[in-house]
Amino acid sequence: MEISNEKGARIYTPLILKLYDLWVLQISNNYAWRCHTDNILLRHFQINMAAKHLDIGVGTGYYIANIKDGSDNITLLDLNPNSLSAAAKRIGAHRISQVIQHDIFMPLPESEKGQYDSVSLYYLLHCLRGTMHEKARAIEHASQALTDRGTLHGATILGKGAEHNGFGRYLMTVYNKKGIFSNAADSLEDLRTELESYFDKVEIRQYGVVAVFTASLKKQTAPNNQNAEK
Numbered sequence: 001m002e003i004s005n006e007k008g009a010r011i012y013t014p015l016i017l018k019l020y021d022l023w024v025l026q027i028s029n030n031y032a033w034r035c036h037t038d039n040i041l042l043r044h045f046q047i048n049m050a051a052k053h054l055d056i057g058v059g060t061g062y063y064i065a066n067i068k069d070g071s072d073n074i075t076l077l078d079l080n081p082n083s084l085s086a087a088a089k090r091i092g093a094h095r096i097s098q099v100i101q102h103d104i105f106m107p108l109p110e111s112e113k114g115q116y117d118s119v120s121l122y123y124l125l126h127c128l129r130g131t132m133h134e135k136a137r138a139i140e141h142a143s144q145a146l147t148d149r150g151t152l153h154g155a156t157i158l159g160k161g162a163e164h165n166g167f168g169r170y171l172m173t174v175y176n177k178k179g180i181f182s183n184a185a186d187s188l189e190d191l192r193t194e195l196e197s198y199f200d201k202v203e204i205r206q207y208g209v210v211a212v213f214t215a216s217l218k219k220q221t222a223p224n225n226q227n228a229e230k
């Protein structure tokens, strides 16, 4: 099944990216999603960022730019060229090895497989279209980028089974209607199921309405599901 994900990426114009840190990382994370950007998300990123790192869905590059002692062998991957150039500029050319414009629903180039000690997926899954099972194609591609000992880490805003407050419910309705988010049916259990089909070790903690995860010990055989590529 082919799923277009352009809508979840197209919104990130240069103007939106200028407002992103204030609106998403400061206001929405604190008051709607109740998951503190620096205390929870930046810290999780910092702990799990390894020597050779791939960031998928880069936004403004906030986390990597604020992990000054983190990797300086970084690949940025995003569907939107505006996000790629904003993040690259902010992080600094000296830390970036590669910039790749790519839809994570599509298989990665062979040159990127088995290369990375860590791969990050922050606030990307809730933007992707489809059920969690369909979104798992992004998890599959991320897992293929990792070395056998590598770690996938990230965070995603949940829709189902999460207690949203009034502000959160309002944003969820508007964003899901506009196609900015596609997460009304995303649950922590479904996220766990999909991560566990690609990794032997999965840890997920929920902060507010955000699932924060790490996954390691990737499975050597692709699961027998519709996402598996022949």
Ligand SMILES: C[S@@+](CC[C@H](N)C(=O)[O-])C[C@H]1O[C@@H](n2cnc3c(N)ncnc32)[C@H](O)[C@@H]1O
Residues within 6 Å of the ligand: 005, 006, 008, 009, 010, 012, 056, 057, 058, 059, 060, 061, 062, 077, 078, 079, 080, 083, 102, 103, 104, 105, 121, 122, 123, 124, 127, 128
């Ligand atoms: C909400 S931002 C997240 C930015 C950053 N990771 C953060 O947590 O602040 C989502 C990013 O994912 C990118 N994106 C959306 N759909 C994508 C896709 N199918 N493939 C690759 N990148 C995508 C968008 O262009 C945007 O840069």
